[in-house]
Amino acid sequence: MLRFILTRVSLVIPTFLGVTFLTFLLIRLVPGDPIEVRVGERGIPPERLLELRHELGLDRPLWQQFLDYIAGVLQGDLGVSLVTRNSVLSEFLTLFPATLELAALAMLFATVVGLPAGIVAAVRRGSVFDHGVMGVSLTGYSMPIFWWGLLLILFFSVGLGWTPVSGRLDLLYYVEPVTGFMLVDTLMAGEYGAFWSALHHLVLPMIVLGTVPLAVVARMTRSAMLEVLGEDYIRTAKAKGLAGKRVIGLHALRNALIPVVTVIGLQVGTLLGGAILTETIFSWPGVGKWLIESINRRDYPALQGGVLLIATTVMAVNLLVDVLYGVLNPRIRHSR
Amino acid sequence: MPAMPLLDIKNLSVEFTTRAGTFRAVDGIDLTVDEGEVVGIVGESGSGKSVTSLAVMGLLGSNGTVLADRMQFGGKDLLAMSPSQRRKITGKDVAMVFQEPMTSLNPCFTVGFQIMETLKVHEGLSGKALRNRAIELLEQVGIPAPESRLSAFPHQLSGGMNQRVMIAIAIACNPRLLVADEPTTALDVTIQKQILDLLVRLQKERGMALILITHDMGVVAETAQRVVVMYAGQVAETRPVDALFKAPRHPYTGALLDALPERALGKRRLPTIPGVVPGIGDRPQGCLFNPRCRFATDRCRIERPALFDVDAGKARCFYPLADAPVGAGEVL
Amino acid sequence: MTIDVQDTLPAASPPVSQPPHPLVEFWYHFRQNKGAMAGLAVILLIAVVALFADVVAPHDPNIQYRDAILVPPVWQEGGRWAFLLGTDDIGRDMLSRLIFGARLSMMIGLIVVTLSLAVGLALGMIAGFFGGVTDALVMRFMDILLSLPSLLLAVVVAAILGPGLVNAMLAVSIVVIPHYARLTRAAVMAEANKDYVVASRVAGAGPLRLMLVVILPNCVAPLIVQATLGFSTAILDAAALGFLGLGAQPPTPEWGTMLASSLQFLQRAPWVVTWPGVAILVTVLAFNLLGDGLRDALDPKLKR
Numbered sequence: 018m019l020r021f022i023l024t025r026v027s028l029v030i031p032t033f034l035g036v037t038f039l040t041f042l043l044i045r046l047v048p049g050d051p052i053e054v055r056v057g058e059r060g061i062p063p064e065r066l067l068e069l070r071h072e073l074g075l076d077r078p079l080w081q082q083f084l085d086y087i088a089g090v091l092q093g094d095l096g097v098s099l100v101t102r103n104s105v106l107s108e109f110l111t112l113f114p115a116t117l118e119l120a121a122l123a124m125l126f127a128t129v130v131g132l133p134a135g136i137v138a139a140v141r142r143g144s145v146f147d148h149g150v151m152g153v154s155l156t157g158y159s160m161p162i163f164w165w166g167l168l169l170i171l172f173f174s175v176g177l178g179w180t181p182v183s184g185r186l187d188l189l190y191y192v193e194p195v196t197g198f199m200l201v202d203t204l205m206a207g208e209y210g211a212f213w214s215a216l217h218h219l220v221l222p223m224i225v226l227g228t229v230p231l232a233v234v235a236r237m238t239r240s241a242m243l244e245v246l247g248e249d250y251i252r253t254a255k256a257k258g259l260a261g262k263r264v265i266g267l268h269a270l271r272n273a274l275i276p277v278v279t280v281i282g283l284q285v286g287t288l289l290g291g292a293i294l295t296e297t298i299f300s301w302p303g304v305g306k307w308l309i310e311s312i313n314r315r316d317y318p319a320l321q322g323g324v325l326l327i328a329t330t331v332m333a334v335n336l337l338v339d340v341l342y343g344v345l346n347p348r349i350r351h352s353r
Numbered sequence: 354m355p356a357m358p359l360l361d362i363k364n365l366s367v368e369f370t371t372r373a374g375t376f377r378a379v380d381g382i383d384l385t386v387d388e389g390e391v392v393g394i395v396g397e398s399g400s401g402k403s404v405t406s407l408a409v410m411g412l413l414g415s416n417g418t419v420l421a422d423r424m425q426f427g428g429k430d431l432l433a434m435s436p437s438q439r440r441k442i443t444g445k446d447v448a449m450v451f452q453e454p455m456t457s458l459n460p461c462f463t464v465g466f467q468i469m470e471t472l473k474v475h476e477g478l479s480g481k482a483l484r485n486r487a488i489e490l491l492e493q494v495g496i497p498a499p500e501s502r503l504s505a506f507p508h509q510l511s512g513g514m515n516q517r518v519m520i521a522i523a524i525a526c527n528p529r530l531l532v533a534d535e536p537t538t539a540l541d542v543t544i545q546k547q548i549l550d551l552l553v554r555l556q557k558e559r560g561m562a563l564i565l566i567t568h569d570m571g572v573v574a575e576t577a578q579r580v581v582v583m584y585a586g587q588v589a590e591t592r593p594v595d596a597l598f599k600a601p602r603h604p605y606t607g608a609l610l611d612a613l614p615e616r617a618l619g620k621r622r623l624p625t626i627p628g629v630v631p632g633i634g635d636r637p638q639g640c641l642f643n644p645r646c647r648f649a650t651d652r653c654r655i656e657r658p659a660l661f662d663v664d665a666g667k668a669r670c671f672y673p674l675a676d677a678p679v680g681a682g683e684v685l
Numbered sequence: 686m687t688i689d690v691q692d693t694l695p696a697a698s699p700p701v702s703q704p705p706h707p708l709v710e711f712w713y714h715f716r717q718n719k720g721a722m723a724g725l726a727v728i729l730l731i732a733v734v735a736l737f738a739d740v741v742a743p744h745d746p747n748i749q750y751r752d753a754i755l756v757p758p759v760w761q762e763g764g765r766w767a768f769l770l771g772t773d774d775i776g777r778d779m780l781s782r783l784i785f786g787a788r789l790s791m792m793i794g795l796i797v798v799t800l801s802l803a804v805g806l807a808l809g810m811i812a813g814f815f816g817g818v819t820d821a822l823v824m825r826f827m828d829i830l831l832s833l834p835s836l837l838l839a840v841v842v843a844a845i846l847g848p849g850l851v852n853a854m855l856a857v858s859i860v861v862i863p864h865y866a867r868l869t870r871a872a873v874m875a876e877a878n879k880d881y882v883v884a885s886r887v888a889g890a891g892p893l894r895l896m897l898v899v900i901l902p903n904c905v906a907p908l909i910v911q912a913t914l915g916f917s918t919a920i921l922d923a924a925a926l927g928f929l930g931l932g933a934q935p936p937t938p939e940w941g942t943m944l945a946s947s948l949q950f951l952q953r954a955p956w957v958v959t960w961p962g963v964a965i966l967v968t969v970l971a972f973n974l975l976g977d978g979l980r981d982a983l984d985p986k987l988k989r
Binding site: 155294 | 720825826828829832833834835836837840841844847917921924925928929930931941944948951952955958959961962965966969970973974977
Binding site: 253260272345 | 410412436437440441442443444445448449451453456457458459460461462470471474475506508519522
């Protein structure tokens with residue numbers, strides 16, 4: 018098992034280096050003078066320019082600059098935001114829990130709804146329920162989520178007044194961030210009113226961000242279950258006299274989960290991409306909104322660092338899914 | 354008269370509903386199996402023998418409809434049972450071994466789990482007793498080092514080993530009837546014999562009834578007491594094994610026997626039966642076997658024969674074969 | 686238990702009539718899929734509308750009717766027959782803008798799919814055909830692109846290139862290249878060792894000829910499906926970029942851009958926000974339905 022994990026990790030390293038190189042190039046590809054881009058000033062006098070060029074190491078060969086960049090990245094030095102002059106890493110880390118909380122809940126929502134829906138659709142193949150699930154999930158999959166979010170705001174927030182329009186918490190409350198996860202922090206502080214408010218703020222963004230993964234999970238679960246239900250070992254399970262619930266919920270689902278977990282894992286990337294839109298619509302103070310703001314403010318170091326960190330997160334999750342796949346699938350686990 | 358048969362099926366038909374229409378895979382079969390009896394069901398692929406066994410087990414999918422005048426097991430009416438009542442018998446009193454051992458075991462669970470599951474569900478065993486019983490079962494089916502095999506996954510075992518595990522699962526609750534559907538077809542020739550011997554040994558030791566489904570007349574000759582020859586979803590001939598092998602009455606049985614290599618000694622070519630079993634759309638008029646039958650007359654081509662009484666059994670033929678061995682020296 | 690139909694054909698029967706032409710057979714399977722047929726119909730309708738936008742649209746998409754600002758759709762109180770779906774905040778006809786937006790979206794889809802398909806196809810073929818280091822290099826690069834969330838990558842590329850419709854199309858194209866490359870590579874690798882390819886190689890066919898004439902036609906089916914689904918991705922992502930202000934710029938009647946510029950009227954004039962979204966959803970859904978239907982009809986494994 019350990020060897021399996023190590024092999025997987027070693028396969029990720031080249032990809033990580035590649036992504037690092039791309040983000041390293043990013044700031045060089047931005048139109049405009051690289052120093053102006055980096056320092057965020059215009060019309061710098063020539064002598065100061067030379068000084069800065071040396072300071073930033075831009076007078077050295079490209080490969081050395083790249084090595085420096087990697088060395089910095091590995092030490093957590095991702096540069097400094099032009100706007101706030103804070104370290105990019107610390108800015109990212111302050112905002113990341115908000116995104117993570119939203120993404121985790123969206124994934125939870127997608128799985129909790131999508132998995133059972135897919136299972137029932139597969140078991141009742143061809144029924145009205147099946148057609149309903151397939152229709153709804155294809156619609157969800159085709160949904161422009163930025164518009165979907167606006168519709169939900171229009172209906173639930175503006176129309177019915179059930180949920181707030183934006184943000185993470187009512188202004189009435191203040192909770193000291195400990196974990197950065199609002200639901201956890203409010204509970205830890207014993208502020209149940211604040212917890213309730215945080216939950217209210219989360220519902221709509223969660224649904225919006227979870228819509229596409231929900232559709233994917235439901236479709237994938239259905240097709241995986243359909244395939245598994247036709248296998249010989251399902252017949253064996255029935256021949257043992259097991260109840261239908263056990264045959265479907267244990268023998269079939271256990272096998273169907275292998276591809277489904279992979280798909281859920283791959284959705285994390287989609288989810289972090291979707292967070293850009295969701296956070297923009299709901300003014301959710303996470304890294305997605307921060308990235309768009311960085312672009313608008315031409316804060317390229319922030320963009321560079323943010324992209325690298327998000328890509329790293331996605332790679333880490335994919336690695337985790339890979340390992341989980343090995344845990345779930347005995348055939349993989351033993352073959353390597 | 355002997356006591357009531359263990360399995361008593363009268364006029365069983367199975368229909369499948371497909372997009373192309375309704376297809377009758379099994380057509381009016383009678384089948385009885387006595388306590389402790391070994392019955393061989395023989396036929397080519399497509400003859401309906403597997404579908405019959407699945408109907409007995411209640412394992413047909415939702416697109417398969419079972420129709421029967423009578424379907425009793427141990428005096429209980431299988432047709433009148435609720436699904437949950439039926440499940441109490443399935444896997445406990447009637448168990449089944451399938452053709453493909455490599456795909457018939459769940460790849461995600463250990464061998465031990467899959468054996469113990471049956472014991473847990475039907476016998477309520479748990480803990481140490483459960484484990485010991487599983488080890489005992491593995492021993493009985495001839496798996497070496499059973500303690501360590503409990504934690505093995507099916508993909509770590511060979512096909513023959515997996516089939517032994519399947520048999521262990523099947524006999525776990527001391528079934529009164531074991532249905533083995535081509536249990537050796539997917540295995541290596543050397544393993545086939547071992548598995549067959551194992552089944553026969555277990556059957557004798559436990560006195561359970563065995564339905565052995567196969568396309569191999571040789572296997573039947575070695576194991577069964579009574580033979581049911583199926584053709585195109587119907588019974589072609591059913592008789593005790595000795596009588597049938599000595600003097601087959603249905604031309605199809607005769608042809609199957611002629612195709613046995615050991616019976617074709619001294620012939621230049623192994624006789625074969627031309628053509629294939631008729632399927633969904635091409636059932637002939639008259640006797641279903643007539644297009645492939647050497648003895649077919651105009652009557653056979655028009656009228657469909659019933660199952661007539663012949664010595665010690667029944668045969669579905671207007672002109673049952675005489676005692677003389679057929680086909681000697683001829684090539685079809 | 687399956688009943689093997691193939692085995693049950695009588696051996697003595699005369700040869701079966703000629704199998705239908707593959708296209709005929711494909712159409713037979715495709716036609717049974719109602720969803721796919723509906724998708725095709727919607728796409729054809731949108732395509733016709735887009736093509737004849739100048740004729741079909743009741744107004745010029747950019748003309749501002751000062752006397753008709755935020756007019757609701759015709760069935761609502763205050764609606765006017767001149768503006769069937771209402772007008773936006775500076776008095777432009779929604780319907781006309783949507784129609785011209787359809788032209789843009791179809792064009793985006795077409796250009797993005799063509800561009801990414803061409804590049805992806807070339808990369809995939811090179812990787813699959815030459816193997817070894819070339820393969821490793823190309824596919825590693827594709828992996829890197831895939832490790833970034835697609836929208837994030839599109840956003841970054843658009844940020845580097847600067848906002849605008851053309852740059853947005855480029856950004857979206859780059860993002861989807863790996864999908865085509867992977868698909869082509871897999872198909873090429875699967876085909877490359879088959880007997881007929883070896884035979885043509887032995888017969889002296891050059892690599893380019895082998896790739897284009899021998900192998901390519903055999904990977905067409907999955908690529909057609911991917912390209913169809915690619916239309917929906919392209920339209921969706923380009924709209925998202927437009928919404929984020931990184932795609933087409935106002936007053937271009939691109940659907941995502943229209944949504945972004947009418948956000949503040951969400952409460953006062955919901956139709957301004959509703960229609961562009963409906964247009965995106967319907968178009969994307971239609972392409973997804975069509976793609977699914979094509980996959981089912983083209984995939985021999987799923988044929989029943």
